Amino acid sequence: MSRQKIKKWLENVYNCPYLIMVVVSSVIAMLCFDEIGIRFFDNNISTERTVSVVGDIVRAEENQALGDPPATLEETPDSGETNTEIQNVISETMGGESENAGERKKEEAVLEDNNELNIESQDAQTQEIQEDTEKGVTKFLPYTPLEIESRYYSDAGKIALTTEYPYTIANDSYFNDAAFLGDSRTLGIYDYVGLEGADFFCDNGMTIFKLLKDDGVTEQGTGHKVDLKQVLQERHYGKIYIMLGMNELGYGNTTMYMQEYLSVVHQIRAWQPDAIIFIMANLHVSREKNNMETEFNNININDKNVACARLANGVDIFYLDSNPMFTDAEGFLQSEMTFDGVHLYAKHYDKWRQFLTEHGVEKATPNEDTE
Template sequence: MKKLWQMIKGCPLFTILILSGIIVTAGGYAGAALGIYKWDVTFKHPMVQTVLLDEKAESGSESDASEVSTAKGDLDKNEQHKDVDNSTEAVKNGKPLEKTEEQTDGKSEDKSDAKTTEKSSEKNTEKSTEKGSGKTTEKTTKKSTEKKTEATTEKKASIDTGGSSTPISRPTQYKKIKTRKSRNNCYGDLTKIALETDYPYIKVDKSYFDDALFIGDSRIEGLALYSGLDNAQFAYMEGLTTFGLMSEKIAANGTATLTDLLGSQTFKKIYIMLGINEAGYNTDSYVSSYMDAVSQIQALQPDAVIFMMGCMHVSSDYSDTHDIVNNDNIDEKNGAIAAYADGIKLFYLDMNTVVDDGKGGLIKDYTWDDIHLQAQYYSVWEDYLYSHGLKDDAFN
């Protein structure tokens, strides 16, 4: 002990560093055991990734910084949020490099027809312009606009709304806000925010979720681990995106795909929360992929009601300092998928209403990393779900 004391007196700085390391390590283990921290914080953590991305952008090193600002809003692989899994490939020109067989089969014919129509339209326009007057241009413009409108309508109509002429449709309403300029090409200026589907929601108990399935990324994982909804089923994976939703092994503890699960069991209620990992993708690309997945889920579960849950916000501090993973981007993407809700077979729910800090962000005290809820606050999300049940006739 005497020699130890002499060593401490002789090297006080070294001793302080050693003791500090022991205290911090012990505190970390204690926090993880209490559910305050997570055990697996790595260099994939969104805050680490963002710091690395910002450093590259500022220094102009490599090609990553230039890719962030491309006109089509492409996402560089290094920009991914913590939850973006290594097995999910980055998109090219705002679209995924690979899609599931169901997605490809369902769209290949439509795309080829559309291209053929566009080419023929262009040829007709060129011929008529050579022959005639300036009115030809106006007619051609009107026709192309009508075709685009028809294509959008047909795409939206492909989503199943129950197949009945009697249900009351409840289109999504929006709250207008003062324009917020976008800070990245992957999303546009924000002028409105989607409101959750207007419906006379009822309070329900735990048994309501006996036939429910929750699908999503690490945030849904948190709901599975820390909420009391142990009677519901969950299909999740850290890094999950809409682009790999149907083909990734996210069900049955990662041993089955969502397609397999939906083909083997029946659910009345299906809840989906995605979007944080797609923050760097172009909004149109994200919505297209999201609704493709919804169509496939409806084909496998035609009697289920699907709840598209708005992506949970990040904290206001985090949002203010990040040009990609921020709440304006999240709100635009939420509003885009909410447009498809009809209040019959598709509902839009927004749990952000119960975790909002008054500035459009996630309450700072509720989160351990500015992005995920602390374990004890998943009960707030759970209570929100209990207060947003549907009447029995909604499932007929």
């Protein structure tokens, strides 16, 4: 082999590694890149990451200038349009949330208003229910009773209060269809209150046990004894006031008194179905007249008042207690108002008149009854 050929072979061998490297590099490049330059990743790489990375590289290469080295993911330039779009989306999202927040506030405000209306409506309904419940109720105020040894009465341990009701203010004409039944205190109302349109059937010593008996009762204004049974069947009354109990303090006992009172009320109701019946409390006596050694005392009077108050129903039978207008803090009839510890001076009947006119009851119509 000539020296010249050997030299050429050595040069080829010397340059061979570079050729090999070029060839190997070319082969690798051919295996890793297709004709459009998209790199293939190993199948073990997750699909989501592959799609993301490939997309980023494609966008980078599309923006790449001729002769620049291939762009990698880290070298991908930020797209102004993309950032603007992202910012717009963020702004729109935030703006939407802001608008939605405003709408939510409005909705919350509406809900709060509705809740307040519902609460007010419930309060109104509760108040109406409470008012309906209280209307027509006769309440009893309890106290610690005393031990009483008497066959006539016991200590009731409570005080009956005027039936609760939306009473109206009445004028004199309101009593034109009224009848008053009672004893000497009712006679005082006839003499000094001046209800000229009303009928009064009363006598000194009258009791609930004698009221409807054949002996009759005096009709004030005529002075004649009349059979009250017959009168109540022949005349029509819109209101009937009954006050009896003082003369029963030493007769029978409270249970008998209540039973007879109930019987009388039922009989009057049968004869006067449209009348409003007012059961009037018996006035207490003064401290001087109050005698705990006998049956003539305020505990016995109160026992009778509580008994008859139980008959009130708040619809067409009402209990009226005028005692607070005439008694002191201890429940005794004020001494300056009475001449005998039992009956009022004439000038104090004006208070009784005021009490009666302040407790008018209008008869409910059929429509009101059904509501």
